Amino acid sequence: MDLGLLVTIFDSALRLSIPLLAACLAGLWSERSGVVDIGLEGKMLVAAFASAAGAYALGSAWAGLLIGIAASVAIGLVHGFASISQRGNQIVSGVAINMLAAGLTAIIGNAWYSQGGRTPPLEGDQRFGSVLFGHSALVYIVLLAVPVTWFVLGRTRFGLRLRAVGENPAAVDTAGISVTGLRYTAVVIAGVLCGFAGAYLSVGQAAGFLPNMTAGRGFIALAALIFAKWRAWPALGACFLFGLLDASANQLQGLSLPGIGEVPVQAIQALPYLMTVILLAGVIGRAIPPRAAGIPYVKER
Amino acid sequence: MSAPLDLPRWADTVLVPAISVTAAFLVAGLVVLAIGENPLTATRWLLQGSLGTGEGLGFTLFYMTDFIFVGLAVAVAFHAGLFNIGGEGQATLAGLGIALVLNNFTFLPGFLLIPLGILGAAAFGAMWAAIPGYLQAKRGSHIVITTIMFNWLASVLIVYLLVNVLREPQSMNPETRAFPEQSYIPFMHDVFAAFGVEIPNSQLNLTLVLALAAAYFVWLLIYRSRLGFAIRVVGSNPSAAVYAGISPARIIIIAMVLSGALAGGLAVNELMGYQHRLLLEFTSGYGFVGIAVALMGRAHPVGIILASLLFGILYQGGAELAFEQPAITRDMVVVIGGIIILFAGALDGLFRRLVAHLFTRQKLARA
Numbered sequence: 180m181d182l183g184l185l186v187t188i189f190d191s192a193l194r195l196s197i198p199l200l201a202a203c204l205a206g207l208w209s210e211r212s213g214v215v216d217i218g219l220e221g222k223m224l225v226a227a228f229a230s231a232a233g234a235y236a237l238g239s240a241w242a243g244l245l246i247g248i249a250a251s252v253a254i255g256l257v258h259g260f261a262s263i264s265q266r267g268n269q270i271v272s273g274v275a276i277n278m279l280a281a282g283l284t285a286i287i288g289n290a291w292y293s294q295g296g297r298t299p300p301l302e303g304d305q306r307f308g309s310v311l312f313g314h315s316a317l318v319y320i321v322l323l324a325v326p327v328t329w330f331v332l333g334r335t336r337f338g339l340r341l342r343a344v345g346e347n348p349a350a351v352d353t354a355g356i357s358v359t360g361l362r363y364t365a366v367v368i369a370g371v372l373c374g375f376a377g378a379y380l381s382v383g384q385a386a387g388f389l390p391n392m393t394a395g396r397g398f399i400a401l402a403a404l405i406f407a408k409w410r411a412w413p414a415l416g417a418c419f420l421f422g423l424l425d426a427s428a429n430q431l432q433g434l435s436l437p438g439i440g441e442v443p444v445q446a447i448q449a450l451p452y453l454m455t456v457i458l459l460a461g462v463i464g465r466a467i468p469p470r471a472a473g474i475p476y477v478k479e480r
Numbered sequence: 481m482s483a484p485l486d487l488p489r490w491a492d493t494v495l496v497p498a499i500s501v502t503a504a505f506l507v508a509g510l511v512v513l514a515i516g517e518n519p520l521t522a523t524r525w526l527l528q529g530s531l532g533t534g535e536g537l538g539f540t541l542f543y544m545t546d547f548i549f550v551g552l553a554v555a556v557a558f559h560a561g562l563f564n565i566g567g568e569g570q571a572t573l574a575g576l577g578i579a580l581v582l583n584n585f586t587f588l589p590g591f592l593l594i595p596l597g598i599l600g601a602a603a604f605g606a607m608w609a610a611i612p613g614y615l616q617a618k619r620g621s622h623i624v625i626t627t628i629m630f631n632w633l634a635s636v637l638i639v640y641l642l643v644n645v646l647r648e649p650q651s652m653n654p655e656t657r658a659f660p661e662q663s664y665i666p667f668m669h670d671v672f673a674a675f676g677v678e679i680p681n682s683q684l685n686l687t688l689v690l691a692l693a694a695a696y697f698v699w700l701l702i703y704r705s706r707l708g709f710a711i712r713v714v715g716s717n718p719s720a721a722v723y724a725g726i727s728p729a730r731i732i733i734i735a736m737v738l739s740g741a742l743a744g745g746l747a748v749n750e751l752m753g754y755q756h757r758l759l760l761e762f763t764s765g766y767g768f769v770g771i772a773v774a775l776m777g778r779a780h781p782v783g784i785i786l787a788s789l790l791f792g793i794l795y796q797g798g799a800e801l802a803f804e805q806p807a808i809t810r811d812m813v814v815v816i817g818g819i820i821i822l823f824a825g826a827l828d829g830l831f832r833r834l835v836a837h838l839f840t841r842q843k844l845a846r847a
Contacts, residue, residue: 217624261826261827265826265827266829267828269826270565271771271821271822275822275825276822278768279818281811282813282817282818283811283815286809287515289807290516290807398628405625443644446640449637452636456629459622459626460615460621461619461621
């Protein structure tokens with residue numbers, strides 16, 4: 180393999196891992212505060228649609244990004260209302276959000292643009308151009324979110340409290356800090372990060388929205404989150420690894436490995452899911468979620 | 481937990497779900513309004529398309545058959561306190577089981593081949609659910625995450641098999657060759673014709689009878705059998721189950737096996753009853769609709785049948801509606817499904833408290 184090919188693979192792995200990373204960090208914030216989020220996929224999809232529609236209408240990628248973030252946060256707040264205020268089942272709420280997002284984006288896209296759910300193609304200022312090494316500003320913002328997440332969660336008082344709420348909310352409550360407030364904050368941060376993930380897909384990487392364009396990335400991000408054991412730097416590693424798998428799946432197509440024969444693309448595509456299942460089964464290491472994740476907090480217990 | 485809300489039984493089983501479904505339809509109506517269409521005409525087309533003609537009714541019942549199976553699958557797992565969102569993957573694998581049985585035993589007569597095909601579906605669906613069940617029971621891996629991963633694994637696997645292994649060499653489409661004709665589950669219009677009764681042609685086939693039988697079986701199992709009792713105990717209080725001498729690990733695996741086998745019914749209806757070959761994405765997201773059906777039907781077989789009928793109406797009527805009012809595509813049904821899951825599932829407490837509040841007020845007024 181020559182250097183040029185390696186650079187190409189690295190470059191496309193980075194591109195492919197950015198939406199995963201943003202969604203993965205979103206899940207990290209949410210789940211670290213005790214709110215399980217399997218609606219990452221849905222939030223990303225809504226953000227992808229809203230930012231493409233926004234960028235098209237306002238002629239600016241940045242305005243599109245803001246609208247995408249707003250839409251994703253709004254969906255996140257629905258999840259927050261159901262799982263924090265109403266103490267509903269967080270998994271059920273997440274499933275509902277994924278379905279709502281898939282249906283709503285397709286219907287509204289079709290009603291507004293009559294192009295089978297697509298937004299019109301974006302061009303010029305409606306897209307994020309490259310700022311450095313051929314990558315757009317979004318790539319660097321999302322990469323920057325890793326040390327920021329690490330620092331805020333691990334090194335600040337707010338972060339300590341937020342993590343505590345995900346492990347032992349009663350203790351946080353006894354200390355006189357609002358469990359509800361902290362969890363809502365986390366849900367909003369998750370919404371913002373999913374906004375970046377979605378905007379990157381439709382306004383950064385592609386030139387417009389396609390129905391169901393997230394194509395399961397939200398679930399790969401969830402897998403990466405488990406793989407990273409709910410920590411920021413490992414999340415970067417896991418997402419890059421999954422991005423690398425995706426990138427090399429294209430390169431390895433039809434390649435014959437000694438002793439194994441031709442590697443089917445599907446085998447490489449299956450790896451993230453398979454690795455997550457194996458990790459969760461505790462065969463190699465153990466992935467233990469935040470203790471209070473998924474459990475609604477009831478004050479008088 | 482906060483104090484359980486004291487509601488009369490009828491309010492709990494009928495009123496609360498009815499309110500949440502009504503609220504869901506109101507929100508869906510708002511979505512229709514928002515895209516500039518008239519929700520009332522849309523409702524008329526929906527009902528006309530699904531119930532207004534014999535043919536439409538046939539299609540409605542065909543979809544209903546699918547939803548009964550996936551709804552029951554989700555419900556059985558629910559009773560054991562498990563959330564099986566792997567219905568898609570389990571039904572996909574069940575489809576593989578059907579294709580392997582039917583296309584390898586082509587020499588068998590229909591009365592043997594059809595039951596064998598159904599068994600193949602149940603076995604493969606059960607196997608795909610048993611692995612997450614085992615991992616949950618013995619290794620503590622969260623069933624929700626594993627079943628999600630197994631959905632994706634199933635879709636990757638089936639693409640690989642259909643493109644590289646099972647596809648007919650001459651065919652460009654990723655699908656198997658047609659199943660042998662004696663393995664087709666008879667269409668309802670053919671069955672009726674045999675008795676001299678003319679009903680309009682549709683995809684509706686005898687699998688509907690199997691679905692209703694499965695619903696009765698699940699009712700017997702959950703509410704009238706020792707195993708069902710054990711399942712419900714594990715679902716409501718695993719530590720009490722241990723005290724009672726029930727092994728939660730064993731029950732979890734059994735419940736998942738049953739759940740996966742039931743999800744396989746979707747493949748029976750779609751493939752043996754209608755498509756007559758294995759093809760990609762025949763599950764069309766119905767596995768997730770099963771969650772809505774089970775939540776709406778309160779995990780009770782009667783509720784599930786009613787909820788399945790409603791979703792059958794939505795899917796068939798939605799197709800007609802998309803034809804009459806192109807702005808309202810079939811995605812509208814997915815939206816309604818999502819809202820119902822949100823309202824009847826996650827926001828259930830909201831409606832419950834609302835109803836409880838009204839009841840206490842009434843009681844106080846009387847006193």
